[in-house]
Amino acid sequence: MEKQSRQDRRALEKRLRREQRARMTRKFLHNKLAMLGSLMILTVVLLALLAPVLAPQGPLENSVYDRLTPPSLDGYLFGSDNLGRSVFARVLYGARLSLTIGASVGLLSMVLGMVLGLYASYYRFLDNLIMRVCDGLSAIPSTLLAIALMASLDRNILNLIISLTVVSVPRVARVARSAAVVVREQTYIEAMRSAGASSTRIIWGHIAPNILSPVLVQSSYIFANAIITEAALSFLGVGVPLPEPSWGNILYEGKAVIHKAWWMIVYPGLFTAVTVLGLNIFGDGLRDVLDPHTN
Amino acid sequence: MAKNILEVQNLVTRFKTEQGLMKALDGVSFHVEEGELVGLVGESGCGKSVMSQSIMRLYDEKTQARYEGKVLFNGRDLLTLDEKEMQRVRGQEITMVFQDALSALDPVFPVGSQIAEALRIHQGLKGKEAREQAEEMLRLVGIPSPGERMRSYPHELSGGMRQRVMIAIALCCHPKLLIADEPTTALDVTIQAQIMELIVRLNKQLNMGVLLITHDLAVIAETCTRVAVMYLGQIVEEADVKTLFRRPAHPYTRGLLRSIPRLDGDKRERLFVIGGTVPLLSQIPQGCRFAPRCPYACEDCGRREPELLPVPGGEKDHLARCHKAADGQGVS
Numbered sequence: 119m120e121k122q123s124r125q126d127r128r129a130l131e132k133r134l135r136r137e138q139r140a141r142m143t144r145k146f147l148h149n150k151l152a153m154l155g156s157l158m159i160l161t162v163v164l165l166a167l168l169a170p171v172l173a174p175q176g177p178l179e180n181s182v183y184d185r186l187t188p189p190s191l192d193g194y195l196f197g198s199d200n201l202g203r204s205v206f207a208r209v210l211y212g213a214r215l216s217l218t219i220g221a222s223v224g225l226l227s228m229v230l231g232m233v234l235g236l237y238a239s240y241y242r243f244l245d246n247l248i249m250r251v252c253d254g255l256s257a258i259p260s261t262l263l264a265i266a267l268m269a270s271l272d273r274n275i276l277n278l279i280i281s282l283t284v285v286s287v288p289r290v291a292r293v294a295r296s297a298a299v300v301v302r303e304q305t306y307i308e309a310m311r312s313a314g315a316s317s318t319r320i321i322w323g324h325i326a327p328n329i330l331s332p333v334l335v336q337s338s339y340i341f342a343n344a345i346i347t348e349a350a351l352s353f354l355g356v357g358v359p360l361p362e363p364s365w366g367n368i369l370y371e372g373k374a375v376i377h378k379a380w381w382m383i384v385y386p387g388l389f390t391a392v393t394v395l396g397l398n399i400f401g402d403g404l405r406d407v408l409d410p411h412t413n
Numbered sequence: 414m415a416k417n418i419l420e421v422q423n424l425v426t427r428f429k430t431e432q433g434l435m436k437a438l439d440g441v442s443f444h445v446e447e448g449e450l451v452g453l454v455g456e457s458g459c460g461k462s463v464m465s466q467s468i469m470r471l472y473d474e475k476t477q478a479r480y481e482g483k484v485l486f487n488g489r490d491l492l493t494l495d496e497k498e499m500q501r502v503r504g505q506e507i508t509m510v511f512q513d514a515l516s517a518l519d520p521v522f523p524v525g526s527q528i529a530e531a532l533r534i535h536q537g538l539k540g541k542e543a544r545e546q547a548e549e550m551l552r553l554v555g556i557p558s559p560g561e562r563m564r565s566y567p568h569e570l571s572g573g574m575r576q577r578v579m580i581a582i583a584l585c586c587h588p589k590l591l592i593a594d595e596p597t598t599a600l601d602v603t604i605q606a607q608i609m610e611l612i613v614r615l616n617k618q619l620n621m622g623v624l625l626i627t628h629d630l631a632v633i634a635e636t637c638t639r640v641a642v643m644y645l646g647q648i649v650e651e652a653d654v655k656t657l658f659r660r661p662a663h664p665y666t667r668g669l670l671r672s673i674p675r676l677d678g679d680k681r682e683r684l685f686v687i688g689g690t691v692p693l694l695s696q697i698p699q700g701c702r703f704a705p706r707c708p709y710a711c712e713d714c715g716r717r718e719p720e721l722l723p724v725p726g727g728e729k730d731h732l733a734r735c736h737k738a739a740d741g742q743g744v745s
Binding site: 316328 | 469471476500501502503504505508509511513516517518519520521522530531534535558560561564579582583
């Protein structure tokens with residue numbers, strides 16, 4: 119009898135939890151923006167993951183006789199570049215690189231921005247120090263700052279990620295701080311203090327989860343922005359080192375032959391645009407789903 | 414005689430403001446005995462909440478406030494402890510219940526995990542153990558089917574339930590003193606009665622001292638053994654409940670009592686109102702602080718500040734801060 123009722127209860131709890139999850143998922147699915155955005159990103163991610171299958175000819179394999187072949191269904195799908203490499207393969211492999219750089223920058227900026235924002239909001243003496251440095255960093259146009267940083271560092275992918283992160287962190291830190299300043303004044307934070315929680319526990323256990331949604335949304339914009347800036351840097355020749363394919367690199371190489379081979383510009387440009395647009399739409403949708411006021 | 418669990422001596426709390434230091438508490442002294450339920454009344458802005466926050470030292474001493482005097486808890490002066498030691502006292506030996514339970518609970522965690530967190534902080538309990546104990550606490554404060562409620566988020570509970578959860582969090586480490594800062598103000602009357610009953614029951618059951626801060630005299634009359642009345646950062650009268658309600662010595666207390674609407678009067682009369690408003694902290698009047706609003710004030714009241722003294726011919730431990738009461742003239 120006793121056992122029976124306990125089983126019933128456990129089943130009920132399980133159902134309640136499932137429903138809660140289902141509610142969030144439904145809300146997300148019903149949000150057309152979020153769906154459209156994720157669909158666009160998923161397509162690009164899928165293409166990037168399946169690159170070896172879809173493009174058996176590697177991104178660095180060249181055949182000199184096939185230079186600048188126009189796109190065709192039975193030959194080079196996206197045409198070939200000035201060294202006779204498949205643009206299709208380069209764009210897909212480039213997606214891997216561009217997405218990796220974008221995601222790393224998004225994630226790193228999120229973590230660092232959150233650390234800076236949280237501590238700036240909690241300790242007043244750190245506030246001015248951290249936020250003024252952030253102000254200083256954001257006073258310089260981000261692309262320009264990234265170029266300057268890349269110019270003074272070795273040109274490799276790790277340094278590229280570092281430069282783009284340095285440029286993006288202030289934007290996350292500002293969002294995190296302003297959200298955290300509001301949360302810090304809430305009664306439940308005072309209640310936690312009166313329950314004997316340490317500052318570290320309050321900052322990471324209670325303020326951080328409460329500011330996660332705006333930070334997450336901001337980070338998705340940073341992700342998009344990092345892809346654009348990476349493309350811009352590579353286009354200018356200070357980004358991903360050649361011959362490694364990234365969308366910016368393909369554009370850079372296409373620039374010289376733009377009158378003969380439109381496909382070298384159009385396809386990587388299209389991929390960049392779709393990904394960045396997808397991420398931005400996704401960010402907007404995410405904001406609507408996470409923010410209870412927009413329902 | 415029971416031991417004093419809390420003894421506040423001459424507590425002064427000053428806030429740092431742009432106009433300099435503001436005295437929000439000015440020489441407050443009172444005590445709470447083991448297992449005693451003491452009430453603290455006063456109108457808005459008189460320093461009731463500042464008092465509770467000062468006992469817990471919740472104001473940041475570097476930027477916000479400065480304390481003087483002594484807060485003896487179990488004979489130990491809390492004002493001399495460092496932050497680490499203070500964290501052990503908070504939530505384990507002294508805990509607080511807030512007025513608005515919805516804003517005092519973290520919206521992103523289920524209530525069960527919030528109770529469990531208090532247990533993890535102070536008793537070092539781990540996952541399952543903490544959860545079981547938390548469920549036990551929910552049962553103790555009278556929440557039906559605690560197992561399911563453990564997973565509820567604060568916004569999914571009713572006001573009464575939320576306040577019960579707050580109490581569960583406050584009690585889970587078996588504190589020796591509970592500070593309840595207007596615990597029932599945000600609740601409707603029937604729930605208010607249930608919550609007060611719960612607090613009184615737990616006060617007896619766990620032999621825990623309770624400092625009940627409220628502006629509701631009815632709640633005080635029903636539950637407390639002793640009452641302190643505050644006005645402008647000072648205690649103006651202190652007595653056991655019966656004495657205070659039958660023979661209030663301070664004009665302010667009399668005013669408070671007369672401001673309660675009554676149903677048993679013969680004729681319909683307008684409700685009594687204490688004239689004037691609470692002065693700003695920056696404009697504390699000279700002499701007796703209540704004098705400008707006091708119907709019995711004489712010239713002397715505006716010059717000399719009265720002390721908190723035993724009322725002549727009154728009950729034992731009946732104290733009042735009033736020249737007239739001290740002269741034995743009474744203020745009737």
